[in-house]
Amino acid sequence: MAIDGLVILDNTGRPIIQSGFRSSPPAYPILHIDALNEALSKADRSVDVDPVLYLHNPGEGPSACCHVKRGELRFLGLLSGDTDPLYVFAFLETFIDILKDYFGHLSAETLKENFDVVYQLLEETLDAGGHPSTTSINALKDIVLPPSLLSKVLSVAGVSGLTTLGTSSHPFASPIPWRKAGVRYNTNEIFFDMAEELKGVVNKNGTVAVSSVWGKVHSNCRLSGTPDLLLSFSNAQPLTNCSFHPCVRLQRWTRDKHLSFVPPDGKFILMEYNYTPGGVHHVAVPFALKPLIKCEENGGTIDVTMTSRLTTKALENVRVELYLGEGTTTATCIATNNASWNFDPRTRILHWDIKAVSASSTYSLKGPFSSTIKYVRPSRAFRVQFEIPQHTFSSLKVDQLKMTGEMYKPYKGVRGRSTGDVEWRW
Template sequence: MIHSLFLINHLGDIFLEKHWKSVISRSVCDYFFEAREKAVDPENVPPVLQTPHHYLISIYRGKLFFLSVIQTEVPPLFVIEFLHRVADTFQDYFGECSESVISDNLVIVYELLEEMLDNGFPLATESNVLKEMIRPPNILRSVVNTLTGGSNVGETLPQGQLSNIPWRRAGVKYANNEAYFDVTEEIDAIVDKSGTTVSAEIQGVIEACVKLSGMPDLTMSFMNPRLLDDVSFHPCVRFRRWESERVLSFIPPDGNFTLMTYHISSQNLVAIPVYVKQSINFFEAGSCGRLDITIGPKQTMGKTVEDLKVTIHMPKAVLNANLTATQGNYTYDCTTKMLVWDIGKLNPQKLPNLRGSLSMQTGVPNPEENPSLNIDLKIQQLAISGLKVSRLDMYGEKYKPFKGVKYVTKAGKFQVRT
């Protein structure tokens, strides 16, 4: 299925490649580089590209492109899911998925790729199984391996590989049994100049950190499960029970994993947490412009908006910005034409405002060079969709674990049209 895998950084450099069936020249990536140049943002690169002799399927994670080369036609989503599993495995093993970390652990990276793919077909993709075969890196093990010439490869086969529950290893024991779940939602929205919402959607994910002894069987119930649309589950979830009762029933993996992802469309009236009043004008006479932006809370359910940041891509004609911010700080990069206003925590009593003049090289810029305004934010203890976990029960074990659920709302692709 997958013949080769290339890891490419945001500068377009190939810093790692792995081949399974046959060595494919790096020149096949030229088709990908052409598509990357045409895309405005890295996220806009088409995930599937067709070349005269290959298919290129890629994902973008942590400022890295995971590019796979396919010679025969296969289901693209199957390959995309596997690439996300590879990125998740690197994240779990090394704490982050970045070029520097991967380059520092090349031996383990190649060992993982060799186990995850057998002759081009996915084999072992569960983190619990991989950790029994290839031990995660630590300082002590690295020193011992250097002195003795050993490796991180285990000497015994993993027990879960032959089990009907391959995502959980046997004999798990903890002194403190706990299960925590993070419900994180990202808002993708487009707001026009008058403040009217053009489109708004929510991408949600439930991340789990489960450290329970034995073989626990968990159930999670929601107050309003009808909100959920286009759901995707971890293999541990019993799908038939979800279809009939709208209850998540599962034997969890050990450690961190993604329990579920979901999508809420604009048909469900997605609430926008902040409003933006903006005015960006360029004068025909002279070489200057005016900017005035005000942001305030809208639908926050009484929660505080944190890490608020406004990013504006200015036209090429803008040379500098002389502005005054009532809250936070702003920076303007003359090279990238990027204006960043870092507000921080939003104070409802005193709305932050940024206003001032823009010095320009020429008069009015071309219409296609209108500024694009993007917003980034975070709201703790709030799921903007209204999703709530009502119950979390455990069966199969006699102890009482510590349980907790945390809600976070973030801005995804939040754009205000100027």
């Protein structure tokens, strides 16, 4: 499988950067760009456009365009033959993560200011045959220097010897692809952040129809030398569908559910997983919603009550959304406990925002809305988004972290956080 090339479009649909497309005619990428822009112009919403667009090129055979949007930019991966689109999407996501690590905020201006760096990254991450090559950020930084004010000033001044980063004498000096050679820190520390997201659907009778929890173990490593770590959990058995960073030794995890690895330097995702509770079909939703929606001629009334099911922690940054239907013009509501609300006449969505729903507390929102249509048809479901700091749905806990290979004693930090996105039907 191979990728024909990559194109980056700005918010007007014009290409600002593209790979070489050495084995394709010059019109090949233009055909796919025009096909995508045409599909976007015909769609009511950009999210309605299929992420994979298939084309038939006379004399060239069938091909496809895989596209993802990040901010104001759209990334296109072109493919032909029997290449799996998931292969292209995986490369696009990896390349986007690389650009974020190099430049931080991604925008057309940022990429234009750093054309030379972006093209070097394209050359290193995607070879002439269309196969992903070096995608490890630590290895790339030994080859392609990240842009900085200091490196640009030194480059203009003609002082090239001072612009090299790290202590490596040449690229790939480390025998471990994901870790630099000779890393040194004054303070040796490593942090683990366990982030979990609950997605679910609740029926109108209040029972959970579908729910799932997906988690990630983020790590930020600032350890000197080449440490070899062993991370053990106290309750890792319910974790399924696990995927790991290439540094993890899979045999150790299969045998005793321990993570044995030599960590990359800096930030990385150590592990991703799905939480499946034993003996229970669904993960419980940490709140209850009691909606009462009455539809009348040219409008209706809303009366919604939210109650937290948590006993010790608070739900934070809660947002409840309801689409009030085509033709809705205004809404006048009253929210309790200093919560806020607003109605967007463009999207016709009512937003109810609560900074914090304390344990076992109740909040309510009520009021009328009006419409230019006689028989209004609001959405039959609320969308509820929330956060719970210092909490994980799986109750995953780190038991201990052992280090070998180095003599110092590192500082360790662990925390958990959860988010949720729930559809509550009425």
